[in-house]
Amino acid sequence: MNIFRFVVKSLRTRIFCVIFLTGILASVIILFATLVNYEERAVNVNTQEAQTQMRVLANHLITNNYLQDPSSRIISGELDMLSSLYDGRVLIIDDSLKVVRDTYGIAEGKTIISREVVQCLKRGEAGAAARHDRQNGYIEMTTPIIETKSLEGGDIARGVPDKTEQIVRGVMLISISTEPITTTLQILQRKAMIIEIIILAVLFIGSLLIANLVSRPFDRITAAINDVKAGYTNKPIIENAYMETEHIANAFNQLLLREKALDDSRQAFVANVSHELKTPMTSIKVLADSLTAQPDAPVELYRDFMEDITREIDRENQIINDLLELVKMDKQVSALNITQVDVNVLTENVMKRLRPLARRMDVELTFESVRPVTAEVDEVKLSMVITNLVENAVKYNKEHGWVRVGLDADHQYFTLTVSDSGVGIPEEAQEHIYERFYRVDKSRSREIGGTGLGLAITRTAVLMHRGSIEVASTEGEGTTFTVRIPLIHPTGKETRP
Numbered sequence: 001m002n003i004f005r006f007v008v009k010s011l012r013t014r015i016f017c018v019i020f021l022t023g024i025l026a027s028v029i030i031l032f033a034t035l036v037n038y039e040e041r042a043v044n045v046n047t048q049e050a051q052t053q054m055r056v057l058a059n060h061l062i063t064n065n066y067l068q069d070p071s072s073r074i075i076s077g078e079l080d081m082l083s084s085l086y087d088g089r090v091l092i093i094d095d096s097l098k099v100v101r102d103t104y105g106i107a108e109g110k111t112i113i114s115r116e117v118v119q120c121l122k123r124g125e126a127g128a129a130a131r132h133d134r135q136n137g138y139i140e141m142t143t144p145i146i147e148t149k150s151l152e153g154g155d156i157a158r159g160v161p162d163k164t165e166q167i168v169r170g171v172m173l174i175s176i177s178t179e180p181i182t183t184t185l186q187i188l189q190r191k192a193m194i195i196e197i198i199i200l201a202v203l204f205i206g207s208l209l210i211a212n213l214v215s216r217p218f219d220r221i222t223a224a225i226n227d228v229k230a231g232y233t234n235k236p237i238i239e240n241a242y243m244e245t246e247h248i249a250n251a252f253n254q255l256l257l258r259e260k261a262l263d264d265s266r267q268a269f270v271a272n273v274s275h276e277l278k279t280p281m282t283s284i285k286v287l288a289d290s291l292t293a294q295p296d297a298p299v300e301l302y303r304d305f306m307e308d309i310t311r312e313i314d315r316e317n318q319i320i321n322d323l324l325e326l327v328k329m330d331k332q333v334s335a336l337n338i339t340q341v342d343v344n345v346l347t348e349n350v351m352k353r354l355r356p357l358a359r360r361m362d363v364e365l366t367f368e369s370v371r372p373v374t375a376e377v378d379e380v381k382l383s384m385v386i387t388n389l390v391e392n393a394v395k396y397n398k399e400h401g402w403v404r405v406g407l408d409a410d411h412q413y414f415t416l417t418v419s420d421s422g423v424g425i426p427e428e429a430q431e432h433i434y435e436r437f438y439r440v441d442k443s444r445s446r447e448i449g450g451t452g453l454g455l456a457i458t459r460t461a462v463l464m465h466r467g468s469i470e471v472a473s474t475e476g477e478g479t480t481f482t483v484r485i486p487l488i489h490p491t492g493k494e495t496r497p
């Protein structure tokens with residue numbers, strides 16, 4: 001299985017195979033084409049050479065009148081020489097298809113009826129042909145024996161030559177052996193085989209080297225990632241040998257950055273939690289210490305300090321509850337208890353509870369609903385969202401200020417807006433307000449009693465409903481929070497914020 005994976009899945013093996021096989025194929029094709037080309041050329045050259053000599057001989061035959069009288073020893077000698085030169089056979093055939101001379105001496109006097117011969121007799125020079133019989137290893141050629149006769153009618157004085165007439169008197173048929181070519185071809189084939197083996201070896205080593213070289217950047221990336229994984233380093237990876245490796249490195253570096261940011265925020269969170277939890281503790285300790293330092297303190301002072309201590313304990317309790325709420329929402333992915341909720345009624349109930357606070361701060365609280373809205377939501381969490389937003393709007397307000405809550409819906413979402421005439425949130429602070437423990441004005445928040453967890457809880461609850469929360473604010477003028485939540489909860493599952 002492992003070997004199979006190595007062979008089929010490895011980039012290195014694939015590159016090696018591609019180069020090696022392409023190389024083999026190319027070299028085989030080239031060598032084969034060269035050999036075939038050699039054979040064709042050799043046959044052509046031989047044919048042309050022989051035909052030239054046959055033409056010369058054919059002229060001799062005519063001038064010596066050999067067709068009528070084949071007793072000329074000179075011509076016979078020439079014919080024998082030609083046939084032995086090419087290790088072949090020469091036949092002289094007259095225009096009645098009778099064999100006048102056969103260098104093998106077996107067909108003399110016989111009639112030969114072959115298509116090539118007839119063709120050559122009929123068409124003269126145009127009928128001359130050569131045929132290569134590869135299987136039996138010979139080339140067969142025909143050449144016409146032509147007599148050129150002068151006709152009267154020319155005028156040498158006026159530069160008009162005599163007209164001539166060409167008469168085909170016979171045909172010369174010669175077959176020559178191609179054995180020398182075949183032998184050379186075999187030698188060449190043997191050499192080609194050796195060359196092929198050398199090419200194979202070179203290709204094998206070359207492809208191995210190239211495959212290794214090409215896949216090395218990927219090995220380096222893997223090694224670098226493994227180093228990070230093992231914890232030796234957390235420096236970004238740089239690998240720009242290829243665009244592809246650069247992309248991998250970039251993606252990994254981004255992941256690294258995100259991980260680091262997450263780590264940083266976790267550390268900051270822990271630091272904040274400890275700090276926030278310590279503050280009330282410190283106050284309690286200071287109060288208790290100062291009481292014990294005065295053994296005869298009046299009861300009124302005791303009562304006073306005890307009230308302060310109780311307040312600090314309440315505060316500590318509140319922080320712990322908020323934190324638990326957040327952790328619970330982070331952990332329990334699908335912990336929404338979805339029911340059909342009348343959002344109008346829910347909002348009115350929340351506002352009823354906050355009226356005393358608003359009255360105390362001298363803030364006018366109004367609710368304006370465009371239409372009745374019922375939605376599939378978690379009633380407790382949605383009421384927490386509205387409570388936090390309205391509470392903030394009241395707390396961070398001015399004297400004689402107002403808070404307006406609005407409710408509207410389209411066919412998909414309902415929209416809840418909480419506007420106030422308060423202090424507003426500075427532009428640069430707006431992106432941080434959802435962070436845990438973030439407060440714009442620390443001293444003022446402390447005075448009001450905020451811990452900076454309210455909006456973090458709110459946002460998490462909204463996202464669990466697959467909704468969105470946005471803020472628009474002008475410093476000194478007021479703030480509007482807009483929450484959009486789907487009317488129908490999508491399946492109720494996968495609600496991780």
Ligand SMILES: Nc1ncnc2c1ncn2[C@@H]1O[C@H](COP(=O)(O)OP(=O)(O)OP(=O)(O)O)[C@@H](O)[C@H]1O
Pocket residue numbers: 322388392393394396420422423424425433438439440441445449450451452453454455456479
């Ligand atoms: N309507 C608002 N107007 C002006 N500032 C606001 C408003 N709402 C929130 N803020 C700012 O954003 C900060 C974060 O708000 P958040 O509700 O998370 O915390 P908190 O109100 O300080 O404490 P908690 O709600 O946990 O008791 C607040 O401290 C405040 O500075």
Ligand SMILES: [Mg+2]
Pocket residue numbers: 388391392450454455
């Ligand atoms: Mg708040």
